[in-house]
Amino acid sequence: IGGTASPQxxxxxxxxxxxxxxxxxxxxxxxxxxVRFTLSIDSKGxxxxxxxxxxxxxxxxxxxxxxxxxxxILVIRGKKLSELTAVDRIGKSSLTTTAFNAVLPALQxxx
Numbered sequence: 001i002g003g004t005a006s007p008q009x010x011x012x013x014x015x016x017x018x019x020x021x022x023x024x025x026x027x028x029x030x031x032x033x034x035v036r037f038t039l040s041i042d043s044k045g046x047x048x049x050x051x052x053x054x055x056x057x058x059x060x061x062x063x064x065x066x067x068x069x070x071x072x073i074l075v076i077r078g079k080k081l082s083e084l085t086a087v088d089r090i091g092k093s094s095l096t097t098t099a100f101n102a103v104l105p106a107l108q109x110x111x
Contacts, residue, residue, distance in 0.1 A: 006092075008009055008079075016043050016047075017040045017041060017043075017049075018040070018041055018050055019038055019039065019041075020034050020038070020039050020041065020081070020107050020110040020111070021036055021037065021038040021039075022037055022103045022106040022107050023035070023036045023037075023056075024037070024099045024100075024103040026095055026096075026098065026099040026101055026108075027095075028095055031094075032053035033054070033056065033099075034054070035053065035054060035055060035065065035096065035099055036052070036055050036059060037050070037051075037054055037055045037099075037103055037107065038050070038051040038052075039107055040083060041081050043056070045080045045081055045082055045111065046077075046078050046079060046080050046081070047076045047077055047078065047079055047080075047081055047084070048077065048078075050073045051069055052065040052066075052069045052071045052096070052100075064096070064098045065094070065096070065110045066092065066095065067091060068090055068093045068097075070077055070098065075090065076088050081107065081108055082108055082110070084104060086101040086105075086107070087100065087101060
């Protein structure tokens with residue numbers, strides 16, 4: 001599990017945000033998958049955006065990861081990253097949900 005913090009950026013509402021990112025791998029039916037979770041947080045530490053990308057495919061956003069990100073943001077938007085706990089299964093993505101829960105501490109350490 002690795003992570004990187006990126007420079008501050010501005011979101012659509014003009015609020016200053018910061019992105020935190022971490023990579024994790026998990027066993028899928030077709031072999032090992034690696035996914036990068038990137039969360040954008042506002043100046044108060046609340047989650048405002050989520051992006052999940054496939055590291056093995058050059059950080060592309062696959063259809064499944066896009067759906068996962070859309071479901072995940074509905075659950076965690078507005079919550080403080082420092083206070084997040086494991087999330088329940090997002091849609092049909094049990095493996096990706098497990099991977100997100102596993103990498104959550106690495107994301108929180110970047111605050």
